Amino acid sequence: GDSVTQMEGPVTLSEEAFLTINCTYTATGYPSLFWYVQYPGEGLQLLLKATKADDKGSNKGFEATYRKETTSFHLEKGSVQVSDSAVYFCALSDRNRGFKTIFGAGTRLFVKA
């Protein structure tokens, strides 16, 4: 079945460092891809999305490009802030595979001042 694999955390960075969180997916169809963020004690918030190959999703300085050839959707940010500390979830949903979103295991990011 469809699945999402993302790099294990935690990831610890200093403020202003470059961030990459790797995400790869397996899907038989043509999924939409998402990154969600979960701040401490809060729910899941959509960070960005891409619905077809080569689309780039971006928000709040984060971006990710839908790469069909490598089945990847890596999250990047050029300069992280302490306030970016959170858990990041890569996710997919596939119009041919029902009404649900499938999540990766999540990657915890700590940013030090």
Next chain:
Amino acid sequence: EPEVTQTPSHQVTQMGQEVILRCVPISNHLYFYWYRQILGQKVEFLVSFYNNEISEKSEIFDDQFSVERPDGSNFTLKIRSTKLEDSAMYFCASSENWAGDQPQHFGDGTRLSIL
């Protein structure tokens, strides 16, 4: 911006008791979902609901679970006889369209603790 709201934020229940988790989806959304997240683990799909019936459910969603939309605004998850392993954060979500095109909007979750 409209939000999905969930109540209570924390529920403590004795094993074997029934529990009802409540959600108010965004008002113009048509698709509703429940997910759970056991502490430190991934977010897992439980069930989706559209047009007053279940669209899809996972293997986790067994006979002990049920969902209902009792009126035009609430969407509930009932666990009939709770087990220790039901302890988790439960997230409600809604979307305007099916998940493929539109992202799901999540509530802040209900932390369920089974004693």
